[in-house]
Amino acid sequence: MHYLTAFGGIVAIPLILSKGLCLTHDPLTQSHLISTIFFVSGICTLLQVIFGVRLPILQGGTFAFLTPTLAMLSLPKWQCPEWTQNASLVNATSPEFVEEWQSRIREIQGAVMVASCFQIFVGFSGLIGLLMRFIGPLTITPTICLTALPLFESAGNDAGSHWGISAMTTFLIILFSQYLRNVPVAIPTYSKTKKCHFSMVNLFQIFPVLFGIGISWLICFVLTVTNALPSSPQSYGYLARTDAKGNVLSDAPWFSLPYPGQWGLPTISLAGVFGILAGVISSMVESVGDYHACARLSGAPPPPKHAINRGIGIEGIGCLLAGAWGTGNGTASYSENIGALGITKVFTGLQDDFLDGSSCEQRGGGRGWPGWNLGEH
Numbered sequence: 001m002h003y004l005t006a007f008g009g010i011v012a013i014p015l016i017l018s019k020g021l022c023l024t025h026d027p028l029t030q031s032h033l034i035s036t037i038f039f040v041s042g043i044c045t046l047l048q049v050i051f052g053v054r055l056p057i058l059q060g061g062t063f064a065f066l067t068p069t070l071a072m073l074s075l076p077k078w079q080c081p082e083w084t085q086n087a088s089l090v091n092a093t094s095p096e097f098v099e100e101w102q103s104r105i106r107e108i109q110g111a112v113m114v115a116s117c118f119q120i121f122v123g124f125s126g127l128i129g130l131l132m133r134f135i136g137p138l139t140i141t142p143t144i145c146l147t148a149l150p151l152f153e154s155a156g157n158d159a160g161s162h163w164g165i166s167a168m169t170t171f172l173i174i175l176f177s178q179y180l181r182n183v184p185v186a187i188p189t190y191s192k193t194k195k196c197h198f199s200m201v202n203l204f205q206i207f208p209v210l211f212g213i214g215i216s217w218l219i220c221f222v223l224t225v226t227n228a229l230p231s232s233p234q235s236y237g238y239l240a241r242t243d244a245k246g247n248v249l250s251d252a253p254w255f256s257l258p259y260p261g262q263w264g265l266p267t268i269s270l271a272g273v274f275g276i277l278a279g280v281i282s283s284m285v286e287s288v289g290d291y292h293a294c295a296r297l298s299g300a301p302p303p304p305k306h307a308i309n310r311g312i313g314i315e316g317i318g319c320l321l322a323g324a325w326g327t328g329n330g331t332a333s334y335s336e337n338i339g340a341l342g343i344t345k346v347f348t349g350l351q352d353d354f355l356d357g358s359s360c361e362q363r364g365g366g367r368g369w370p371g372w373n374l375g376e377h
Contacts (some may be wrong), residue, residue, distance in 0.1 A: 005207075008210075016154050016155075017073075017329070018030050019080075019154075019157075021101045021328065022084040025084070026092045027245040027247075028247075028251050032256065033327065036262075036325055037327040037328075040322045041331065044317075044321065044322070047314050047318060048315070048318070048333075052311045055294045055298060057291070059315070059332065060334050061332075062329065062330055062331065064279045064332060065112070065330045066329070069108055069329070072276075073108075075271075084097065084100060106264050106267045109263070109323045109326050109328075110266035111272035111275065111323075112276055112320075112323035114268055115273055115276040115277045115280045116280070116317070117320070119284060119313075119315060119319060122313075123310065123314070123315070128309055132308065135289075140286060140289035143285045146282075165220060172211065172215055176204040180204040181208070182202060183202070185202075187203070217242065220241065260325055283330065284315070286335070287315060290333035319331055
C-alpha cells in the first residue's frame with residue numbers, strides 16, 4: 001500500500017524534469033529515470049529505517065529539489081535546442097541527442113552530490129538538533145507550501161495536454177479524498193477465526209489518487225479504442241491516448257540494473273550547487289516535521305534530537321546516492337505515507353529505547369539494534 005501511495009509522487013518527478021532535460025520525445029529514457037529513482041528510493045528507505053531515525057517512514061524523490069533544478073535548467077546555457085522539441089527530428093539513439101540530455105543530468109548530479117555533503121554535515125554534527133527550537137509548525141507549513149507553488153506552471157502545461165481529462169481526474173481525486181473518504185467498502189478477507197468473510201475498509205481514503213488516475217485511464221482507454229481521441233501526434237488531445245507511448249513497453253529491456261555513474265562523470269558548477277542547497281534546506285525542514293508526525297501516528301514518543309540528527313544525516317547520504325545514481329533529484333521523507341500510517345494503523349512498533357538503539361535485548365533485537373515488531377495501534 002505504501003508503494004502505491006508513493007507511486008504518483010515518485011513517477012511525477014522524472015516526468016516533470018523530462019522537458020528541461022530535452023527528453024520530451026524520448027519516453028524510453030524517461031522510463032530509465034523512473035526505474036532509477038525507484039531503485040534509489042528503496043535503498044534510501046532501508047538505510048533510514050535501519051540506521052536513521054528508525055521510524056516506519058518512506059524515502060523518495062522530493063519536490064523541494066525540483067524548483068531549483070528547473071531554475072538551473074532554464075538558464076541560457078541549458079535551454080534545449082529547438083530540434084529536440086520536434087519529434088520528427090529526434091533520434092533517441094544518436095550520440096548528439098544522448099549528449100544533450102546526459103550533459104544536463106550530469107550537471108544536476110554534481111550539484112546534488114555536493115549539496116548533500118552539507119546535509120550530511122548538518123545531520124551528523126548535531127546542528128539540526130540545535131536548530132530544533134526554530135523549527136515548528138509555523139516554519140514547516142509555509143516551507144512545504146512554498147516548495148510546491150513554483151511547480152504550478154509545469155503542472156499546468158502538462159494538464160493542458162487535455163484539460164477535460166485533467167479536470168475529470170482532479171474531480172475524482174477530490175471526490176474520493178474529501179467526500180467518500182468515510183464510505184466503507186466490503187472487501188473479502190480471510191482469517192483463522194472468522195474464515196472467509198467481508199471486512200469494511202475505507203478504500204477511498206487510502207487510495208484516492210490511485211482510484212482517480214485509474215478511472216481516468218480506463219476512460220482514456222475506451223476513448224482510444226473507439227478513436228474518439230485524435231490519432232495525429234500534432235493534434236490537441238493526442239497525449240490523452242493510452243497508446244501514445246505504447247512503444248516503450250516493447251522497447252524497454254526486461255531487466256535493467258541502475259548503477260552509479262550510468263550517465264557519465266558528474267559535473268559541478270557553483271550556481272547549481274547553491275541552487276540545490278536551497279532545496280536541501282527545504283527538505284530538511286519538511287523532514288523534521290515528518291519525523292514528529294510519523295512518531296505520533298505510530299505510537300512512538302517524540303523523536304529525540306539524536307534520532308533526528310541521524311535521520312537528517314542518513315537523508316544526506318541518500319541524496320548523495322541519488323546524485324551518484326543519477327535520478328535527477330534527491331531524497332526526503334514522504335508525507336503521504338505518513339498519512340497512510342494513520343489510516344491503516346499498521347506500522348512498526350517503536351518505543352523510546354528503539355530510537356537510541358539501546359536496551360533491546362529483552363525484545364529479542366540484540367544490543368544496539370532495535371527489535372522490530374509489527375503491530376496495530
